[in-house]
Amino acid sequence: MAAQVVVVGSCMTDLVSLTTRLPKAGETVLGHKFFIGFGGKGANQCVQSARLGANTSLICKVGKDSFGNDYVENLKKNGISTAFVDQTTDAATGTASIIVNSEVKTLFNPAPALADLDPQFYIYSDIFCCNETEAEILTGIPVGNLEDAEKVGRMLLERGCKLVIVTLGAEGCMMISVEEPIPKHVPAGKVRAVDTTGAGDSFVGALAFYLAYYPKLSMEEMIRKSNCIASVSVQASGTQSSYPYRKDLPQDLF
Numbered sequence: 001m002a003a004q005v006v007v008v009g010s011c012m013t014d015l016v017s018l019t020t021r022l023p024k025a026g027e028t029v030l031g032h033k034f035f036i037g038f039g040g041k042g043a044n045q046c047v048q049s050a051r052l053g054a055n056t057s058l059i060c061k062v063g064k065d066s067f068g069n070d071y072v073e074n075l076k077k078n079g080i081s082t083a084f085v086d087q088t089t090d091a092a093t094g095t096a097s098i099i100v101n102s103e104v105k106t107l108f109n110p111a112p113a114l115a116d117l118d119p120q121f122y123i124y125s126d127i128f129c130c131n132e133t134e135a136e137i138l139t140g141i142p143v144g145n146l147e148d149a150e151k152v153g154r155m156l157l158e159r160g161c162k163l164v165i166v167t168l169g170a171e172g173c174m175m176i177s178v179e180e181p182i183p184k185h186v187p188a189g190k191v192r193a194v195d196t197t198g199a200g201d202s203f204v205g206a207l208a209f210y211l212a213y214y215p216k217l218s219m220e221e222m223i224r225k226s227n228c229i230a231s232v233s234v235q236a237s238g239t240q241s242s243y244p245y246r247k248d249l250p251q252d253l254f
């Protein structure tokens with residue numbers, strides 16, 4: 001089955017120690033819990049998209065070691081195609097060759113952001129989606145409210161973007177596009193957030209799912225639904241561990 005959502009991005013193994021306080025330089029402190037988690041922005045987005053029912057494929061490279069082996073297993077467990085996941089004995093310097101056909105829309109998430117991002121990314125992305133921090137690094141505009149996000153959106157349109165989404169945490173998102181140059185606020189629902197880690201990737205993964213499977217929805221509607229999904233992820237701790245499955249979500253999202 002051909003993948004409908006293809007993510008090019010990182011896989012990271014999280015080694016998490018829970019301690020009462022952070023150690024000072026050189027100090028050893030006693031921890032009370034340790035766990036290994038699966039993270040990395042590319043894999044997170046892919047997992048969220050797959051859990052909603054998308055046929056997904058991840059393009060990435062992991063080491064030829066036990067973490068790499070476990071990661072490949074984790075991707076398989078999540079039903080993600082590993083046909084393009086490679087393992088290397090070299091140092092972890094990843095490169096990716098991207099081939100995109102005209103039907104796989106390009107959703108670009110500039111994370112972690114580089115101030116001197118190659119300008120071609122603005123031009124060739126169908127959708128350019130960044131959070132407040134990334135927006136500031138890319139444009140120099142600190143984003144503290146909706147108006148700031150609108151300024152970012154306008155600047156990125158000037159750089160050649162077709163459609164810009166700036167995620168605003170509990171405030172949801174701002175969207176602006178060449179077709180609809182009046183910025184729109186798409187608010188997120190009010191929830192009790194316990195851990196917002198990974199919310200951005202949940203949002204991007206959900207958006208990729210809607211782009212691939214519900215292409216007739218308006219962008220505003222896709223964003224509204226993706227906000228709902230990301231807002232579920234902030235109500236549980238961890239990253240992938242907080243991402244909801246389709247069966248546990250309100251069915252009117254589908």
Ligand SMILES: Nc1ncnc2c1ncn2[C@@H]1O[C@H](COP(=O)(O)OP(=O)(O)OP(=O)(O)O)[C@@H](O)[C@H]1O
Nearest residue numbers: 131167168169170172188193198199200227230231
């Ligand atoms: N407190 C919250 N309440 C409801 N929804 C939230 C909240 N925080 C985040 N979200 C949802 O998650 C989306 C992404 O959040 P945010 O802008 O904080 O991304 P981010 O900074 O990339 O997150 P992270 O780096 O923690 O993954 C928001 O657009 C919104 O839909």
Ligand SMILES: [K+]
Nearest residue numbers: 195233238242
């Ligand atoms: K979370």
